[in-house]
Every structure is written in C-alpha cells, then in structure tokens.
Amino acid sequence: MNKKEVKVMQNILNVNDKIAEELRTELKEQNIQFINLMSSPGSGKTTIMERTAHEFGEKMCVIEGDIQTTLDAERVAKAGIQTYQINTGPFGGDCHLESSWIKSAMEEIDMTDIDLVFVENIGNLVCPAEFDVGAHINTVVLSVTEGEDKPLKYPLAFQNSQLCIISKIDLLPYLDINIEDIRANIKKVNPKMKVIELSAKTGEGFKDWFAFLR
Ligand SMILES: Nc1nc2c(ncn2[C@@H]2O[C@H](COP(=O)(O)OP(=O)(O)OP(=O)(O)O)[C@@H](O)[C@H]2O)c(=O)[nH]1
Numbered sequence: 089m090n091k092k093e094v095k096v097m098q099n100i101l102n103v104n105d106k107i108a109e110e111l112r113t114e115l116k117e118q119n120i121q122f123i124n125l126m127s128s129p130g131s132g133k134t135t136i137m138e139r140t141a142h143e144f145g146e147k148m149c150v151i152e153g154d155i156q157t158t159l160d161a162e163r164v165a166k167a168g169i170q171t172y173q174i175n176t177g178p179f180g181g182d183c184h185l186e187s188s189w190i191k192s193a194m195e196e197i198d199m200t201d202i203d204l205v206f207v208e209n210i211g212n213l214v215c216p217a218e219f220d221v222g223a224h225i226n227t228v229v230l231s232v233t234e235g236e237d238k239p240l241k242y243p244l245a246f247q248n249s250q251l252c253i254i255s256k257i258d259l260l261p262y263l264d265i266n267i268e269d270i271r272a273n274i275k276k277v278n279p280k281m282k283v284i285e286l287s288a289k290t291g292e293g294f295k296d297w298f299a300f301l302r
C-alpha cells in the first residue's frame with residue numbers, strides 16, 4: 089500500500105519536472121526571464137509585483153496563484169499589465185502551483201512583447217518549494233516580521249532558490265529583530281543565495297531589485 093503511494097507521487101513529480109524543464113528551455117529560447125516568487129502568506133509578494141509592474145509596464149506579466157479569490161490579480165492588473173489568476177480551490181485546494189498549470193496560463197497570455205514572467209506562488213513556505221514550475225530564478229520573499237529563524241525551519245524553500253528578498257524593512261525600527269541574523273541564517277542553509285533588502289511601502293531597495301531583473 090505504502091509502496092504504491094510513493095510510486096504515484098514519484099510519477100506526479102516526474103511529469104511536473106519534465107514539463108518544467110521544457111518550459112524553462114522554451115522561454116530561454118525566446119529571451120523571456122521567468123521568476124517564481126515563494127513565501128509565507130502576507131510577506132508582500134503582490135505589493136512587490138505592483139511596484140515592479142509600474143517599472144516594467146507591459147514588458148512583464150504576472151500569473152497569480154491562490155486557493156481562492158482573484159484579489160491579487162485584480163490588484164496587479166490595475167497597474168495595466170497582463171495578469172492571470174489560478175485558483176486551486178475548485179480542484180481540491182492545492183497549496184502550490186504545478187508546471188502544467190503555468191504552461192496553460194501562458195497559453196492564455198499574449199507573450200509577443202513580454203520579457204519578464206512572474207509567478208506569485210500560493211502563500212506557503214513549504215509546498216511550493218517541492219514543485220519545480222519551470223522558473224529561471226526561484227525567489228523566496230521573507231518579511232522582517234516573520235523572525236530570524238525561518239530559513240532554518242523551512243530550509244527547502246531557501247535551498248531551492250537563487251534569490252531571497254527580505255521585505256518590509258521599513259518596519260525594522262519597530263521590531264526586536266536583527267537583519268544580520270536573518271542574513272546569517274539564510275547563508276547557513278544556502279551560502280550562494282543572493283539577498284536583496286527592500287520595502288514595498290517606501291520603495292527603498294527597489295533599485296537593487298530592478299537592477300537584478302535587468
Ligand atoms: N509596512 C509594510 N507593509 C507592507 C509592505 N509590503 C506589503 N505590506 C503590507 O503587507 C500586507 C500583505 O501584503 P501582500 O502584498 O498582499 O502580501 P502577499 O505576500 O501577496 O500575500 P498573499 O498573496 O496572501 O500570500 C498588506 O497589508 C501590505 O500593504 C512593506 O514593505 N512594508
């Protein structure tokens with residue numbers, strides 16, 4: 089019984105990885121960068137997307153993942169860019185996105201002038217890290233309100249990412265948290281991780297984020 093379950097799960101992951109690899113290659117051939125944003129709920133992903141959309145305009149599009157509602161897609165669409173919302177609620181409420189769903193979403197988007205594709209994964213620091221969506225850059229967003237220990241407690245998301253955005257730095261003066269300790273814990277689980285600190289409220293640090301994207 090257990091053996092069979094393991095085998096089925098393995099098949100799902102193999103199919104997901106195959107589609108993810110094809111997607112990554114296809115987009116690279118078209119000179120399109122694909123960035124996957126992962127984080128716990130409320131770390132500021134959509135707010136970062138809103139500011140980023142004002143910088144890159146119609147050169148970027150966002151695929152939003154949520155269990156329910158089109159709230160995030162509506163927020164990002166207000167910036168005037170193409171946005172696609174995936175809801176997993178009607179299909180069992182999965183807490184992650186899979187590569188085949190991203191592929192289907194991209195077929196609905198006019199990719200002619202697109203240079204940057206963002207996926208805002210479902211708010212969850214565990215499941216999305218287990219599913220390759222085909223991104224060139226996996227990014228984990230960690231807000232300063234979440235605590236210094238999160239990279240140690242949820243290592244897979246940090247190990248499977250190339251960039252960590254430490255968000256909401258405008259709140260640092262009000263918190264009993266040391267950003268150097270956050271950085272040290274990120275380095276412990278992923279010594280190669282690039283780290284960008286920013287605030288989507290004040291705009292501080294966005295210069296670095298935009299430079300990274302360029
Ligand atoms: N002070 C401060 N608040 C922020 C910042 N970025 C986002 N927020 C607030 O944090 C809350 C959550 O932000 P969202 O952008 O919706 O977070 P999210 O990661 O997209 O959330 P989910 O999609 O639900 O996982 C909102 O009330 C934002 O206004 C920031 O840099 N500083």
Ligand SMILES: [Mg+2]
Pocket residue numbers: 133134135160208
């Ligand atoms: Mg969001």
